[in-house]
Amino acid sequence: xxxxxxxxxxxxxxxxxxxxxxxxxxxxxxxxxxxxxxxxxxxxxxxxxxxxxxxxxxxxxxxxxxxxxxxxxxxxxxxxxxxxxxxxxxxxxxxxxxxxxxxxxxxxxxxxxxxxxxxxxxxxxxxxxxxxxxxxxxxxxxxxxxxxxxxxxxxxxxxxxxxxxxxxxxxxxxxxxxxxxxxxxxxxxxxxxxxxxxxxxxxxxxxxxxxxxxxxxxxxxxxxxxxxxxxxxxxxxxxxxxxxxxxxxxxxxxxxxxxxxxxxxxxxxxxxxxxxxxxxxxxxxxxxxxxxxxxxxxxxxxxxxxxxxxxxxxxxxxxxxxxxxxxxxxxxxxxxxxxxxxxxxxxxxxxxxxxxxxxxxxxxxxxxxxxxxxxxxxxxxxxxxxxxxxxxxxxxxxxxxxxxxxxx
Numbered sequence: 259x260x261x262x263x264x265x266x267x268x269x270x271x272x273x274x275x276x277x278x279x280x281x282x283x284x285x286x287x288x289x290x291x292x293x294x295x296x297x298x299x300x301x302x303x304x305x306x307x308x309x310x311x312x313x314x315x316x317x318x319x320x321x322x323x324x325x326x327x328x329x330x331x332x333x334x335x336x337x338x339x340x341x342x343x344x345x346x347x348x349x350x351x352x353x354x355x356x357x358x359x360x361x362x363x364x365x366x367x368x369x370x371x372x373x374x375x376x377x378x379x380x381x382x383x384x385x386x387x388x389x390x391x392x393x394x395x396x397x398x399x400x401x402x403x404x405x406x407x408x409x410x411x412x413x414x415x416x417x418x419x420x421x422x423x424x425x426x427x428x429x430x431x432x433x434x435x436x437x438x439x440x441x442x443x444x445x446x447x448x449x450x451x452x453x454x455x456x457x458x459x460x461x462x463x464x465x466x467x468x469x470x471x472x473x474x475x476x477x478x479x480x481x482x483x484x485x486x487x488x489x490x491x492x493x494x495x496x497x498x499x500x501x502x503x504x505x506x507x508x509x510x511x512x513x514x515x516x517x518x519x520x521x522x523x524x525x526x527x528x529x530x531x532x533x534x535x536x537x538x539x540x541x542x543x544x545x546x547x548x549x550x551x552x553x554x555x556x557x558x559x560x561x562x563x564x565x566x567x568x569x570x571x572x573x574x575x576x577x578x579x580x581x582x583x584x585x586x587x588x589x590x591x592x593x594x595x596x597x598x599x600x601x602x603x604x605x606x607x608x609x610x611x612x613x614x615x616x617x618x619x620x621x622x623x624x625x626x627x628x629x630x631x632x633x634x635x636x637x638x639x640x641x642x643x644x645x646x647x648x649x650x651x652x653x654x655x656x657x658x659x660x661x662x663x664x665x666x
Contacts, residue, residue, distance in 0.1 A: 280305060340360050360420065494527055586609045
């Protein structure tokens with residue numbers, strides 16, 4: 259079976275699909291992953307066919323209106339690229355949160371089934387507010403109302419891109435959000451790639467919305483950590499990881515300075531991940547690294563200070579390591595609040611409020627109070643029992659056996 263996975267965004271929005279794609283390939287399927295050019299080596303390294311998308315996620319800034327315009331331009335460019343990515347053909351489309359509003363138009367035009375594979379919960383529920391709203395609950399009715407409003411705002415962002423795409427594919431024009439509403443009425447299946455140990459499936463979700471567990475970035479298990487990292491790990495007690503992934507660009511000097519001060523005040527060693535922020539420090543008690551497989555590094559740490567992106571949050575929990583969440587934007591406050599609610603990390607400290615003194619206090623608590631590690635370990639054991647990729651394989655094989663699924 260020819261499977262086309264489509265994902266776009268930051269590293270954390272793409273990397274989990276390399277592991278999912280590798281499992282689908284091991285199950286005997288022909289798998290291609292369409293994403294931005296910069297992730298080509300990541301995709302090919304997982305043994306998947308790479309199909310480039312032109313979208314640029316680096317632009318942005320400004321107020322809410324500017325962000326809306328930037329997002330609309332991003333998805334318009336993305337839609338054109340998806341047509342080219344699908345040209346070689348596919349028997350089924352697997353669509354991320356970002357690509358689903360456009361990919362559904364492709365599925366309709368190609369007459370093939372599609373399946374949502376989301377990294378965040380996006381459907382309205384009484385149980386929590388939309389993940390992009392900052393994570394603060396408004397109560398049951400308020401949460402559902404805000405969830406519906408968020409979907410309408412997404413329809414607005416994608417409206418021009420959907421119109422362009424339908425015209426290019428010679429599909430009839432539709433009203434804003436009409437395809438999404440039809441999909442909901444038909445019970446379009448969506449599998450969510452996070453653990454029920456972290457976010458239980460909401461009781462008020464419709465049938466067809468399932469939570470299956472995390473998909474993990476592909477890495478070669480036979481490839482060790484770089485020698486300087488191994489040497490540093492063996493030279494003393496477990497260090498604390500500090501990294502902000504694709505976040506906090508331009509804030510590296512401030513964050514590096516306060517992080518070094520915090521570690522030394524807490525009497526701990528550290529590993530900095532440079533990331534887009536540009537974290538950088540040197541010394542016998544601190545090491546700066548580039549991107550490394552979290553699955554290899556995190557189990558050997560005392561704690562993880564991170565921006566609470568979905569992928570890094572899951573990786574720290576999977577390792578059974580306490581976290582100090584420092585959310586920056588978007589869905590990060592939501593995941594940070596889940597870490598704290600589980601007892602697997604300290605209370606969130608927004609990046610704009612971070613000081614050396616506050617970070618030193620939070621790191622000290624995470625490392626020395628055993629309850630955090632115990633709670634993280636309990637979550638890790640539940641996550642280890644989930645076969646998230648296996649659930650996708652089963653869903654795909656069921657889906658292609660249903661003729662009525664074509665074009666959904």
